[in-house]
Every structure is written in structure tokens, then in C-alpha cells.
Amino acid sequence: MMNGDQYPVTRGRDLNHVAWLYDPLVEKLSFGRERRFREKTISCMDIQDTDRILDIGCGTGSLTLLLARRITAPGEVIGIDAAPRMIAIARQKAAKKHSPAYFQVGIAESLSFADASFDWVVNSMFTHHIDSGLKEKAFAEMYRVLRPGGLLLTADIDRPTTAMGMLLGWGGRYLLLQPELEDNLLGRLADFMRGAGFVEVEKKAHLHGLVSFFKARKPE
Secondary structure (H helix, E strand, O other), rough: OOOOOOHHHHOOOOHHHHHHHHEEEHHHHHHHOOHHHHHHHHHHHOOOOOOOEEEEEEOOOHHHHHHHOOOOOEEEEEEEEEEEEHHHHHHHHHHHHHOOOOOEEOOOEEEEOOOOOOEEEEEOOOOOOOHHHHHHHHHHHHHHHEEEEEEEEEEEOOOOOOOOHHHHHHHHHHHHHOOOOOHHHOOOHHHHHHHOEEEEEEEEEEOOEEEEEEEEEEEO
């Protein structure tokens, strides 16, 4: 489905209405650790400098821009997000940094890319914004656009492993009225990946008792 501006529209949550506040808010709420989180995500990826990488739910492009610094032609890094205002900010940041990263409005459940287009698909703090049905469709699309042997990296809220993680995770679920969080909090992300066809689904790291980094592969 398209909106009046001819952008694809998702039924999942997007942050278009708070795009202008996103970067400063995340920086303050993370106590300056946001960049370290992005770097941790990249550390879980064994990237080749000519890889084609798709960043899904890229927001204002912070991770996408860091990834683009690792890539040289004919490699490419593309970031998509359902929120047009997020993409506008990401493009401004890319222009300011003279980055080759490319950004476009797009939705995870219906990607506008051909089959087997990418070596890597990455998504960071994205899946907890979409419901179970959209998670199934999104991971199926990630699988489709990866080349055989291509790799997936998902960094997101997972089953809490500490009392503080439990409080933050389930507290957020009910205080923010966000039922989309439940799949993550119940530890179902790996099941969605396997259901889409991914193999070798592995939890590479777990931070703050709440966030996990999953790596998976599309079979050859």
C-alpha cells in the first residue's frame, strides 16, 4: 500500500513523528553509548570491503553510515526505513559526511530489491516495532534478497536475563502499550529466522540483560 506521497506504508510502528528528536534523545537515553552499540553490531559481522549490505529499519542512518566506511566499490550499503522523515535526516547526515551510503523509504515486509541482491542484511533495534505476522514476512524478505550463503545480523531486544532487563523489557511492553515487544521478550527471534529458512542461527553476544546479537546464514 502507498500513501499520498507514493511511499510504501507499513502497519508496523514507525517513528516518523519523532524523527527530529530521535538522535539527541537516543544519545541522552543511552548515556553516550549509542555509537558503541553500533560498533558492537558491526563487530559481529565479518564484512568484506566489496560486500553489498542492506540495513533494514535504518532510522537516521547511524549504523548505515558506519558500515559504509568499511565498503569500497563495487560494494554498496543501502539503508531503508518506513519513516520518510528519518530517511531525510539520514540523507542529510550522509551528505555532510560525504558518505556513499544510499537511503530510501521502504518497508521490511515488501522489499523493493531483486532476489539474491545482498551479501549481508542487518537490522538493529527494529523487529520489536513490528507484530508477529510482519516479523514472519520481514525475515522471509531478508532471506529472499540475500544471495545463497549470505548472512543476516539482527540486534534487538531478546528474552531478559537479569532482573533489570526483565523490568525494562516487560515494563516497556505495558507502559508503552507495545504488544510487538512480546515475541522478543519471549525469546522467539531465532524461531522467526529459522522459520524463514535461515540456518546456523547463533547468538553472538548479549548486552545489558536485554539485547542480543543474532547471526544467521542463508544456505548455499
